[in-house]
Amino acid sequence: MKLNLSSQIVLNKIPEEFYHPRTAVERSELTRCEKIPTDIFPKVEEGAENIADEVMRLINQRRHEGRYCVLGLGTGKSLAPVYDALIDRYERRLVSFSNVVVFNAYEYFPLDTTSAHSSIAQLHDMLLDHVDINEQNIFTPDGTCPQDEVQEQCRLYEQRIQSFGGIDVMLLGIGRIGNIATNEPGSGLTSTSRLMLIDATSREEMTMSFGSQEPVPPCSITMGIATILAARKIFLTAWGDDKAEIIRQTVEGPITETIPASFLQTHNDAHVVIDLAAGARLTRIVHPWLVTGCKWTDKLTRAALTWLCQKVHKPILKLTNKDYNENGLSELLALYGSAYNANIKIFNDLQHTITGWPGGKPDADDTCRPERAKPYPKRVIVFSPHPDDDVISMGGTIRRLVQQQHEVHVAYETSGNIAVGDEEVTRFMHFVNGFNQLFMGSDDETIARMYGEIKNFLAAKKEGEPDTADVRTIKGLIRRGEARTACTFNNIPLDRVHFLDLPFYESGKIEKLPMTEKDVEIVRQLLQEVKPHQIYVAGDLADPHGTHRKCTDAVLAALDLEKEEGAEWLADCRVWMYRGAWAEWEIENIEMCVPMSPEELRAKRNAILKHSSQMESAPFMGNDERLFWQRAEDRNRGTAKLYDDLGLACYEAMEAFVEYKM
Structure with a gap:
């Protein structure tokens, strides 16, 4: 079963020579805008293995020389595939870590002595506990020390690094604002290990690495820029669409304190290793005509x-x-x-990408239309990762499909319960308890007892503490109710509203469980039941929490299984990918664009507003201060303006789609 097909979505069908040049001359020509050597791989796994092979080679070389190999290691999601590849090589007995010395790139501050979410604990979980490294060869700043001792600790940390002859290889990820380790914008080229205030955007990213809602401490003790640049070799990794712009600025932009990663341009052996998604904004990928013949x-x-x-x-x-x-x-x-x-x-x-008939116009010449005229009406499934992505991303198109008499099903793939605030639970429990007292009488004590238990739990709940199963269930019910209300507003019968509750989401934490065959089979059962002519899936893979990607992977895996088994309905089915919550399609990739009038845009807004728990109080708004309906409208208006600027028809707003070729 192929569980990562979303990683193979390369919209431009980028020629291999652009990301993997065959000769040094071709590479020199293609990378003329790049100021740091950058290797692009079609898959995350290939990039991670490339780094792991180089680290393994150096460890083995140092062993042969009878010397330590000194590694500076960061944490975070970008480095997880690299550590997995290193563990694999250790388990295959290709390398031993007994001669390895590790210096942790940063540690959170202040930390409680009982904290399970320190940076070094993450590093142990990701790598160190799985290899044969000597515990006395692992060094890290102490996030539990008194603040007046931090400066001296940093001095000693620098001294300890020098006592081992400096760092041989530094492994780093990059944050969305260009931070490396926790050197935030404003960090100077000569900075050494020090106490650093963590930026709000960085703290949000780190919270996801924590795997829970426990807040990240406000500061960190971090290796400075000068400390990092003193390493003999540096690898910087990034994967996915959400890192594409910061990689472009780091690799092709000027050296600036506002993007600390850009200081790597001054290093004589720094390497950026990324996948195609993260490299999507580099000149050789997005504007290749500026650097080579095409x-x-x-x-x-x-x-x-x-x-x-x-x-x-x-x-x-x-x-x-x-x-x-x-x-x-x-x-x-x-x-x-x-x-x-x-x-x-x-x-x-x-x-020809513009159409007011997203399901195809019946009895019309469809030669130049994005969707075929027949069959009509069509059976349509809209897969929505969270219980509001459908209306945020394609609410106008959904209304068009319903109005044009297609059989529209909406499948909500996850419960979305982690994104409901506690105050929403309190409000609904007040209602249920009041309803119970007014209409059920004193005979039914179950609701009163449950109300008391939940009230007490929420009153004593510590910041970041996971919810109980009952609270998560209530939060899921809140989102179900909002989704049903939005579907009713869009005239979708409730028997065509499906709540899949994919198991991978139900970890109770920000960090989700791995997506498995069980998730895929749930999706597949719905596909076999409906046998759709049209499928809409999330192509917004820059979702910072990763849920969109896993949900899309589940749908694509189910389709792949159906294709392998020769499902007849697939021959007359098309898959369209939408965006809207976090980004929009580039116009060169758009294959269907559905216009909206001012009234239709207002109706879309009203459908989004039915998800009241996701307005101002939603816990995961990201670093974009606009509410979701505002983001959606701005993006839809922006797409319409772009078409207008190119000299095409001028609409109030437009929703864009790209076809996924099965």
Whole structure:
């Protein structure tokens, strides 16, 4: 069973030579905008194994020389695949860690002596407890020491690193604001180990690494930039769409204190190792024509022309030969004969992505439409990772599908219970207890007893403490009720509303359980029951909590199994990927765009507002201060403006989709 098919979604079908050049000359040409050597791999596992092989080689070399191999190690999700690869090599007896010395890159401060969520505890869990490293060779700052002793501790930590001859290899992840270790924006090039106040965005990321809602301490004791740069070799890793922009700024942007990772540009043996998703904003991937000759596909031509329009501030049909020549696109003039021919071709391609009939227009010529006319009406399943992603990401399209008489099913893949605040539970329990007293009489004591237990639990609950099973159940019921209300508002019958409650989500923590065959089978049963002609799944894989990716992986794995077993219904089914909660599709990738009028956009907003627990009090709003309905409207209006700026029809808002090819 293939459980990670989402990692293979490469929208541009990027030619291998762009991310894996065959010769040094090709690499030099492609990477001319990159100021740090950067290796891009199609899969996370391949990138992690590349780093692990290099670390293993050095450990074995130092052993042969009779010397210690000194590693500086960070924690966080980016490094987890690397540590998994190192453990695999140890278990296969390809390497021993008995000659390895480890220096922890940072430690949270202040820490209680009983805290289970220290950085060194994470490092033990991720790597150190699984290999044969000598405990006395593991060094870390002490997050439990008094504050007036921190400075002296940092001095001694630097001294200890030097006593082992310095760090041989430094392994680092990168935060969304460009922090390495916990060197936040503003950290200086000459900074050494010190106490650092952790930025709010970094603390949110670290909370996810904690695997619970327990808050991250406000500070950390961290290796400084100068300490990191003193390492003989540095690897910086990043995986996924949400790191693409910060990787671009780090690798191609100027050296600046506002992005501490950019200081790696000054190191003579630093390497950035990323997957295709994290490399998606690098020039050689997104604008390859600026660094090399291209094999011009329709999609690449569309990307080039939309980029050119934005650069010269013109709509497509006003681009001239001069615009092409002055901006490195003369190849297209040779290919198409003139700017006019290229302009018309791409204008028509974009025009054909716009449709008011997302399910296909019956009895119409569908040659140039994104969706086929038949069968009509269609059976449609909208898979929603959380109980509000459907209306946030494609609420306008859902209403269109229902109004156009398609059989629309909505499948809520997870309960979403962890994203409900405690005050919502209190409010609903007040109602239930009051209802019980007014209408049920004194004979039924169950609700009163449960009300008292939950009230006492919430009153004594410590910050970050996991909820009881009963509280999680109530929070799940709250979200179910909101989802049903939103579906009713969109005229979807409740017998077509499905709550899958995939087991991987039910950890009670921010960190979810691994997605397994059990999750896939639940999805597969629904597919076999409905036999849809259209499926909508989340393509918003930059979701910082990872739930969207796992949910999409479950759907794609189920489809893959159905395909292997020759399911006949698949021959007449298309899969569309939506975004909207965290990001939007780039216009060159959009294959279907559904316009909305002001009234339809208002109806979409009203459907989102039915999820009242996810308004101001939602625990996981991310670093975007806008509410979800505001984010959705801004993105939908932004897509419409982009089409308008390119000279196409001007709409109030638009929802965009990309087809997943099975």
